Amino acid sequence: MHIRSLSLENFRTYTRLELECPPGPILLCGSNAQGKTSLLEAIYCLSTGHSPLTHVDRHLINWTAAEQDMGYARLRAEVVSRSRALEIALALANSQTRTGAQRLQKQIRIDRQVRQPRHLTGCLNVVLFLPQDIDLVAGPPAGRRRYLDDTLAQVDADYSAALDVYREALRQRNALLRHLAERGGDASQLDPLDARLARSGVVLCQSRRRLIADLSRYATRIHSELTGGQEWLKLEYHPNFDPALPPGLAYQMPMGELSGPPDGISADDLVNAFRAELDRRRKDEIARGMTLTGPHRDEMRFTADGVDLGTFGSRGQQRTAVLALKMAQREWMTETAGEPPVLLLDEVLAELDMQRRAFLLAQVGQVEQALLTATDPTMFGADFLSRALLLRVERGIVGPYT
Amino acid sequence: MMFGAPPSVTRLIETLSELPGIGPKTASRLTFFLLRGETDLPLRLADALRELKERTRFCSVCFNITEADPCPICSDPARDRSSICVVEEPLDVLAIERTEQFRGLYHVLHGALSPMEGIFAENLRVAELLQRVQSGTVTEVILATNPTGEGDYTAAYLLSKLRPMVARLTRLGRGLPVGGDLEYADQVTLANALDGRQDL
Ligand SMILES: [Zn+2]
Numbered sequence: 001m002h003i004r005s006l007s008l009e010n011f012r013t014y015t016r017l018e019l020e021c022p023p024g025p026i027l028l029c030g031s032n033a034q035g036k037t038s039l040l041e042a043i044y045c046l047s048t049g050h051s052p053l054t055h056v057d058r059h060l061i062n063w064t065a066a067e068q069d070m071g072y073a074r075l076r077a078e079v080v081s082r083s084r085a086l087e088i089a090l091a092l093a094n095s096q097t098r099t100g101a102q103r104l105q106k107q108i109r110i111d112r113q114v115r116q117p118r119h120l121t122g123c124l125n126v127v128l129f130l131p132q133d134i135d136l137v138a139g140p141p142a143g144r145r146r147y148l149d150d151t152l153a154q155v156d157a158d159y160s161a162a163l164d165v166y167r168e169a170l171r172q173r174n175a176l177l178r179h180l181a182e183r184g185g186d187a188s189q190l191d192p193l194d195a196r197l198a199r200s201g202v203v204l205c206q207s208r209r210r211l212i213a214d215l216s217r218y219a220t221r222i223h224s225e226l227t228g229g230q231e232w233l234k235l236e237y238h239p240n241f242d243p244a245l246p247p248g249l250a251y252q253m254p255m256g257e258l259s260g261p262p263d264g265i266s267a268d269d270l271v272n273a274f275r276a277e278l279d280r281r282r283k284d285e286i287a288r289g290m291t292l293t294g295p296h297r298d299e300m301r302f303t304a305d306g307v308d309l310g311t312f313g314s315r316g317q318q319r320t321a322v323l324a325l326k327m328a329q330r331e332w333m334t335e336t337a338g339e340p341p342v343l344l345l346d347e348v349l350a351e352l353d354m355q356r357r358a359f360l361l362a363q364v365g366q367v368e369q370a371l372l373t374a375t376d377p378t379m380f381g382a383d384f385l386s387r388a389l390l391l392r393v394e395r396g397i398v399g400p401y402t
Numbered sequence: 403m404m405f406g407a408p409p410s411v412t413r414l415i416e417t418l419s420e421l422p423g424i425g426p427k428t429a430s431r432l433t434f435f436l437l438r439g440e441t442d443l444p445l446r447l448a449d450a451l452r453e454l455k456e457r458t459r460f461c462s463v464c465f466n467i468t469e470a471d472p473c474p475i476c477s478d479p480a481r482d483r484s485s486i487c488v489v490e491e492p493l494d495v496l497a498i499e500r501t502e503q504f505r506g507l508y509h510v511l512h513g514a515l516s517p518m519e520g521i522f523a524e525n526l527r528v529a530e531l532l533q534r535v536q537s538g539t540v541t542e543v544i545l546a547t548n549p550t551g552e553g554d555y556t557a558a559y560l561l562s563k564l565r566p567m568v569a570r571l572t573r574l575g576r577g578l579p580v581g582g583d584l585e586y587a588d589q590v591t592l593a594n595a596l597d598g599r600q601d602l
Contacts, residue, residue: 179520
């Protein structure tokens with residue numbers, strides 16, 4: 001798929017942008033803080049409904065516009081996929097709550113119809129690669145869970161729906177546990193929330209397990225090409241509670257080796273196992289006032305030849321692992337969605353050696369469209385530059401590169 | 403030195419602002435509208451508000467809003483006492499009454515479970531419902547909470563509480579727009595949903 005046009009209003013540095021995007025590589029050149037990354041961020045927002053860089057939607061609104069009481073931002077893209085063309089729009093606008101407080105409202109429209117964020121699934125698939133993505137290997141686990149959620153939610157509608165249910169049930173459940181801890185009350189109010197948490201949680205666990213197994217298979221091959229077969233990269237899923245691993249069987253199956261539940265175990269069995277675990281820990285959870293079990297505490301690890309790269313890897317090893325992960329994601333998305341995603345590469349070439357640069361640029365040839373940013377276009381070879389559309393980004397204005 | 407509006411004006415603006423959906427701007431506009439008019443609207447409004455407060459109360463049986471206790475529905479001998487329809491708000495009673503499809507009694511919870519918003523079972527008329535069902539001759543309870551996350555949660559919670567006490571438990575069926583409020587459903591849709599209620 002590819003983006004045919006992008007229009008932004010009051011988004012970050014852009015007061016107004018109308019950009020036609022042809023298929024093929026598009027290279028955005030310019031100094032730092034001119035709006036190159038924001039352009040990729042905007043596309044990611046349209047793909048997932050949220051920014052990869054901030055949890056605070058208010059930060060996305062152009063600063064001058066916010067100052068002048070124009071507290072809104074609008075993003076819109078026309079996307080052409082193999083089967084259809086559609087328009088995605090995201091609007092952020094200030095509104096007043098009934099207590100008079102300011103609140104930022106987010107509205108998503110697909111082909112002009114107001115939709116929920118989860119309906120964005122399948123509309124625009126992207127692989128985003130930022131310099132700070134090295135934190136996926138070495139940073140805190142929340143970043144890895146967000147990565148898994150964003151990757152799955154882009155292509156799997158069942159996952160998006162389950163994720164919504166899980167998050168809502170978890171928030172309600174934590175609020176209830178806190179209340180029961182502080183004030184007491186009828187603990188059976190937990191039962192319906194436990195049922196929802198278990199049913200949706202099993203979907204998250206199973207999907208994450210399959211995704212990590214698939215990504216690991218692609219990443220192992222890619223990583224082996226990158227390192228000349230010197231290291232064996234693996235991605236491992238470490239679920240907080242694994243309903244597919246009944247306690248009695250745990251000793252037979254080493255962690256990370258399991259690509260699915262053992263034969264003869266149905267989805268209902270998994271839900272029941274999850275609920276049994278919630279029952280077992282209920283007293284403890286009420287005492288602590290929070291949910292202690294479930295995929296919101298899952299972990300994923302990167303290992304090379306069995307050594308944990310998050311703890312023991314060098315910066316170079318971590319960088320190569322992330323590159324392998326992102327390119328594995330490209331292959332996985334192509335296979336799952338039936339067509340290649342849009343690649344968004346932010347300043348990542350600068351960090352790589354010649355061999356890895358060549359590898360990454362070859363990957364760009366595998367997709368319909370890629371947007372790349374660079375302060376210095378000369379690090380791209382003449383061959384690549386002759387195929388790419390070059391644009392200059394300067395203080396929120398995009399123009400031809402001369 | 404700055405002069406503000408007279409205290410009586412400010413007081414009305416502030417009071418109106420406490421209403422849901424009314425911010426300070428709308429409150430000022432309403433206040434100055436009432437001030438400008440030559441009519442007796444402000445006095446009629448004041449009377450209506452006073453009467454609302456003095457004459458209405460919650461029915462001690464079903465907790466609907468009423469002037470007489472028990473309410474006209476609860477004291478109507480023609481209503482079927484074996485069937486109770488549980489709703490979130492008094493407005494839902496009006497919506498279901500409009501369909502003329504239900505001849506039983508009601509129970510108004512005054513909200514739905516939502517721990518995030520600080521609403522727990524003890525904040526709703528749940529204990530009163532259980533007591534009513536336990537001590538009465540009820541054979542069917544229709545769980546007619548809204549088809550929202552909170553409404554479904556409340557229905558599931560009540561289901562487990564009522565299961566040992568009632569022969570038939572049902573939930574409003576097909577056609578209701580998911581995520582919407584009962585009070586906004588049209589008469590035909592609501593009548594169909596009542597008719598097609600599903601056993602739980
Ligand atoms: Zn009554």
